[in-house]
Amino acid sequence: MKFRLKATCCMIILMALFFGAGGSALISTTFYTSLQQEKKTAHESYRMILNTLQIVNHMDEWTDEKDITKILEQLSAQDAFGAALQLHSESGILYSKGAVAAHFKDLSGQIDTSHLACTIFSAPDTCYYLQLSGSFFVGKEVYYLEAAYNISSVYESRTQQQELFQQIFIILIAACACLSYILAFFLTRPLARLSKASREIACGNYDYRSRIKSNDEVGAVSRDFDLMADHLQNSIEQLQDAMERQNQFIGNFTHELKTPMTSIIGYADLLRSQTLSKEDEADAAKYIFSEGKRLERLSLKLLDIFVSEHESFTLTKACAADIITSLVAHLKPVLAKEQITLTCDCEPGFCMLDTDFFGSLLVNLIENARKALTSGGMIKVGLTMTDNGCIVTVTDNGSGIPQSALAHITEAFYRVDKSRSRAEGGAGLGLTLCSEIARMHHGSISFESTQGCGTTVTVVLKGGRA
Amino acid sequence: MIHILIAEDEKPISNLIRLSLKNAGYLCDCAFNGTEAADLIETGSYDLILLDIMLPDIDGFELLEYIRPLGIPVIFITAKDSVADKVKGLRMGAEDYIVKPFEIIELLARIDVVLRRYHKTEEIIYAAGLTIDTKSRKVTRDGCDIALTPKEYELLLLFVQNPNTALYRETIYERIWEKEFIYGSKTVDLHIQRLRRKAHLEKELLAVNKVGYRLEVSI
Numbered sequence: 001m002k003f004r005l006k007a008t009c010c011m012i013i014l015m016a017l018f019f020g021a022g023g024s025a026l027i028s029t030t031f032y033t034s035l036q037q038e039k040k041t042a043h044e045s046y047r048m049i050l051n052t053l054q055i056v057n058h059m060d061e062w063t064d065e066k067d068i069t070k071i072l073e074q075l076s077a078q079d080a081f082g083a084a085l086q087l088h089s090e091s092g093i094l095y096s097k098g099a100v101a102a103h104f105k106d107l108s109g110q111i112d113t114s115h116l117a118c119t120i121f122s123a124p125d126t127c128y129y130l131q132l133s134g135s136f137f138v139g140k141e142v143y144y145l146e147a148a149y150n151i152s153s154v155y156e157s158r159t160q161q162q163e164l165f166q167q168i169f170i171i172l173i174a175a176c177a178c179l180s181y182i183l184a185f186f187l188t189r190p191l192a193r194l195s196k197a198s199r200e201i202a203c204g205n206y207d208y209r210s211r212i213k214s215n216d217e218v219g220a221v222s223r224d225f226d227l228m229a230d231h232l233q234n235s236i237e238q239l240q241d242a243m244e245r246q247n248q249f250i251g252n253f254t255h256e257l258k259t260p261m262t263s264i265i266g267y268a269d270l271l272r273s274q275t276l277s278k279e280d281e282a283d284a285a286k287y288i289f290s291e292g293k294r295l296e297r298l299s300l301k302l303l304d305i306f307v308s309e310h311e312s313f314t315l316t317k318a319c320a321a322d323i324i325t326s327l328v329a330h331l332k333p334v335l336a337k338e339q340i341t342l343t344c345d346c347e348p349g350f351c352m353l354d355t356d357f358f359g360s361l362l363v364n365l366i367e368n369a370r371k372a373l374t375s376g377g378m379i380k381v382g383l384t385m386t387d388n389g390c391i392v393t394v395t396d397n398g399s400g401i402p403q404s405a406l407a408h409i410t411e412a413f414y415r416v417d418k419s420r421s422r423a424e425g426g427a428g429l430g431l432t433l434c435s436e437i438a439r440m441h442h443g444s445i446s447f448e449s450t451q452g453c454g455t456t457v458t459v460v461l462k463g464g465r466a
Numbered sequence: 467m468i469h470i471l472i473a474e475d476e477k478p479i480s481n482l483i484r485l486s487l488k489n490a491g492y493l494c495d496c497a498f499n500g501t502e503a504a505d506l507i508e509t510g511s512y513d514l515i516l517l518d519i520m521l522p523d524i525d526g527f528e529l530l531e532y533i534r535p536l537g538i539p540v541i542f543i544t545a546k547d548s549v550a551d552k553v554k555g556l557r558m559g560a561e562d563y564i565v566k567p568f569e570i571i572e573l574l575a576r577i578d579v580v581l582r583r584y585h586k587t588e589e590i591i592y593a594a595g596l597t598i599d600t601k602s603r604k605v606t607r608d609g610c611d612i613a614l615t616p617k618e619y620e621l622l623l624l625f626v627q628n629p630n631t632a633l634y635r636e637t638i639y640e641r642i643w644e645k646e647f648i649y650g651s652k653t654v655d656l657h658i659q660r661l662r663r664k665a666h667l668e669k670e671l672l673a674v675n676k677v678g679y680r681l682e683v684s685i
Contacts, residue, residue, distance in 0.1 A: 255520070255545035262567035263478035269570055270482065272677075273632040274489055284485075287478040 003191070004184035011180035016173055023165045031158045035151065038130060039118065042082065042149040046116070046132045049075055049085075050145060057138060068138070069095045082149030083129060089143050100129055100148050107133040108144060120151070127152040190218045194225060206233040245411075252413035256298055256427065260291035294427070301429040305412075308357060308436040315441070317466035318353045320383055320390050321346035327362055328381060339376030342366070349385040352463035354440065361437045364430040365394040365457055372398025372455060389443065389461040397454040406447055410435040434459070468586060469511065470577070472496045473503035473529065474518040474543060479566075483516060486570040490628065492577075500524025504532060512538055513586045514577060517560075519544040519551070527558060534559045539580050543568075571628065571637055578627055593626045594670040594683055607666060617642060618661045625671065625681035634678040654678075 049072075056071055068087065072095050076085055084098025100123050107117040110133075117133040129148040136143055190212040200208035209229060212222035267284040270276065276284065307313075328344045335342050362381070369379045373396055382393040401409065401416060408414045413428040431445075434457075438445040441461040449455040470492050474480040477498065484494045495510060497503035500523035507515070507529075515533060517540050519526035526542060533540055539561040544551065552563050561580045564573055581587045582600065591598040597606045603619055605612045614622065620642050624633065635654045636647035643653070658679055662671050667681075674680050 251548075258545040258566040259476050259479065263476070263482055265567055266479070266482040266486070266570055270485060273634065274630065276485070280485055283481065287481065291478055 002188075004181060004188050007184035007187075008177055008181045012173060012177050015176045016169075019169060019172060023169065027158060027161045027165060030161065031154065034154045034157065038149065038151045038154055042130050042132055042147070042151075043116070043118075045082065045149070046134065046145075046147050049147065050134055050136060053145070054136060057136075068143070072097075082147060083127075084146075084148040086146045087143060088146075089141055094143070098148065100127075101146075103129075104131060104146050104148065107131070107146075108135075111135050111144075128155045190214065190222065194218070194222055197225065197229070201229055201232070206236060249412050252428075253302075256413055257295070260294045260298075263291040264288050264295075298427045298429070301427050301433060304360065305429065305433050305436055308433065308440055313354045313357065313440055315352040315354055315463045317350050318355050318358070319348065319350050320353060320358065320385075320392070321348045323353075323355060323358060324362060324381055324383055324392075327359060327366075331366060335370060335379070338370070338373070340370060340373050341378045342381070343378065344381040344383070346381075346383040347385050347390075349390070350466045351385065351390050351461070352441075352466055353461070354437075354463075357437045357440065358461075361434050361459065362392070362394075364434050365392075365459070368430060368457075369394055369396035369398065369455070372396050372400070374399065377454075385465070386460075386462075388465060389441065389463050392459045392461070393456055394459075395454065395456045400451040400453055400455055401447065401449040402451055403449075406449065409447065410445065467491070467493045468513045468581060469493045469495075471503065471506055471510070471512045471515045473500075473515060473521060473526075475499055475521055476518075479543075482570070483573065486574065487577075489631065490574055500529055503529055507533060507536070507538070513584075514538065514581060515540045516543055516573075516577075517541070519555070527554070530555070530558050530560060539584050541573075541576060541580060569637075571633075571641065574627060575641065591626055593629070594667060594681065596622075596626075596665060596667075598622065598626065605665065612665050614661070614664060617657055618664070621657055621661055622665065625679070629681050629683040632674045632677055632680045638678060 052075060053068065053071060072085065072087060076097050082098075084101040084104070085095070086093060086097070086101045086104055087095040103121060103123050105119055105121055107119060110117040112135065115134075119131050120128060121131060122128050128151050130151045131146060131148050133144065133146045136145065190210075193212055194210045197208055197210035206229070209226045210222045211226065212219050214222075264287075267288045271281065271284050324344050324346050328342055332342050366379060366381070373379070377397045380393075380395045382391075382395070384391045405414075405416045409416065410431045412432045415428045435445045438459050438461065441463040443459065443461040443463075445457065445459045447455060447457055468491075470487055472480055472483050472487075472494055474483065474496070475498050480496045480498065484496055487494045495506055495512075497506050500521045503515075503517075503521065504524060506512075515538055517526045517529060517533075519542060521529065524532075526544070530540060540559070541562045541564060542555045542560045543564050543566065544555075545566045555563050561583070562576050564576060578587065587600075589599065589601045591600060595607055596612075599605075600623075605614055605619065605622065621638070624638065624641060635651075638654050639645070639647040639651065658671065662668055670682050672680050672682060
């Protein structure tokens with residue numbers, strides 16, 4: 001059963017209960033009051049007759065019943081009493097007037113001279129009568145006087161009121177049902193929206209929101225729901241992103257792996273199954289060697305990345321300036337052969353570093369700078385100490401990186417110039433490793449480059465000061 | 467002579483294919499990027515193009531759009547072995563699809579199938595004194611029919627397609643029987659001995675010590 005139907009039923013039941021009880025009470029009270037009024041009037045009338053009879057009796061003693069009958073006839077002629085009048089003694093009916101007299105009830109057991117009996121009976125003509133019975137003495141003899149008053153009007157008005165009440169009751173209940181259904185409909189409408197939103201999200205439409213703008217509880221639930229949906233959507237998007245990156249990585253990785261493997265297997269097969277010219281034979285051997293080397297580099301770099309991603313590493317107190325200076329001294333003569341001048345400007349001081357990975361970071365960055373300098377130039381390594389670590393900058397005046405590529409250069413296997421990078425033996429993993437190293441030092445890596453003017457790589461390390 | 471264009475940016479692989487195709491008697495040109503490939507397609511007339519999907523400048527799919535109207539058959543060479551890529555390539559009109567790492571013998575077989583489909587190869591092959599009608603699968607020597615079983619015929623064709631090449635027992639077994647070679651199996655030797663006798667190839671079809679067999683043909 002729907003909530004709005006439940007609410008409507010409850011309202012109808014409550015309404016019927018209270019309105020019915022109230023209406024019935026009102027009708028009964030009115031009826032009772034009118035009946036009392038009628039009784040009072042009837043009593044007065046009856047008393048008058050009885051008093052008249054007694055007064056007459058006092059003035060001159062009756063000797064027989066005929067005198068009494070006569071007086072009654074006189075009184076009845078005045079029409080001072082109700083529908084019927086009957087006088088009887090122990091011996092029988094003395095006087096009777098009105099058709100209803102035949103239906104009088106025998107109340108003689110309940111009455112005495114000082115007390116009246118009163119009852120209501122209904123005649124076959126569907127009228128209601130109030131019967132009053134009393135007694136009086138004439139001499140030693142007891143006479144009973146019974147009078148009936150038509151009180152049908154009271155009953156009729158009650159019936160009328162009841163009918164009217166029934167009609168009003170039905171109309172009111174119908175109106176109440178309609179109104180409460182509409183009310184319940186408007187109250188539950190936001191719930192329907194909320195339920196639709198839940199279903200939409202369950203079906204994968206993560207953009208759907210309930211957006212109920214009200215300040216009540218339902219509004220609060222809606223806001224909470226939407227907030228939950230926001231977080232859910234974020235997490236799902238992140239998961240999908242991660243999955244996409246992983247797929248991309250696997251796709252690139254297999255490509256990187258399969259290309260050298262095809263060459264190695266192919267040349268080896270060629271060598272074993274065919275007699276090649278000396279020249280071709282040398283070529284084949286050269287390619288097997290170089291492609292084998294390429295696989296080795298790839299596996300080593302990957303190993304480094306996996307280690308930096310998964311293995312525990314130790315940050316130890318080290319002098320970054322010393323590491324840089326010794327590395328620069330080592331590389332300087334090698335680079336000088338390619339007309340590249342390598343300089344460094346280091347601020348002394350100790351900070352927390354993983355020295356192996358820090359060295360690897362420097363080698364990779366200097367190597368990248370060297371690749372950007374095709375016809376000589378300069379590479380400058382800078383080091384400044386900060387409160388919680390150090391900042392390393394590597395600047396070159398080489399070819400620079402295109403703006404469109406900047407966002408992707410830390411992605412695994414991404415290459416700005418695929419063929420040249422391969423020719424120089426790059427695996428496409430250097431900067432991926434660098435950004436991993438920065439990450440394990442709680443830092444970040446950023447690039448600033450102008451095509452044709454050079455590149456500055458800034459690595460912020462936050463391993464802490466020692 | 468069959469003229470093949472190799473569009474492959476990896477120099478080692480490109481060179482490997484070129485060497486193998488040259489030995490199999492094809493004439494080859496190499497292109498190392500999309501633009502170069504497009505230029506060569508425009509100027510030269512090729513019977514077949516071996517196309518790498520991940521080419522610099524213009525990728526394989528784009529090049530295929532360009533090649534299709536020319537009616538030159540294309541075999542895709544790629545490291546991507548996802549079904550979606552395969553379907554895309556084949557639907558776009560590539561004749562075949564070969565995934566790295568591949569064996570040269572497989573590439574040669576596929577090239578042969580595609581060329582035959584396009585009637586680029588001669589239907590009748592003359593080798594080692596034999597006449598092989600590839601259409602009716604009939605082998606004759608000096609006008610006399612030589613009755614060969616299907617396996618023997620396939621064996622002969624394999625040697626003829628790879629002349630002067632030492633074919634390893636496992637390679638032969640995997641290509642002809644399409645099952646993994648079980649070490650020590652004599653199936654290949656038995657069939658080759660019978661083929662040698664039937665086709666009188668005792669002087670040409672030589673055993674290579676501990677390795678397999680080679681068909682010596684003077685080119």
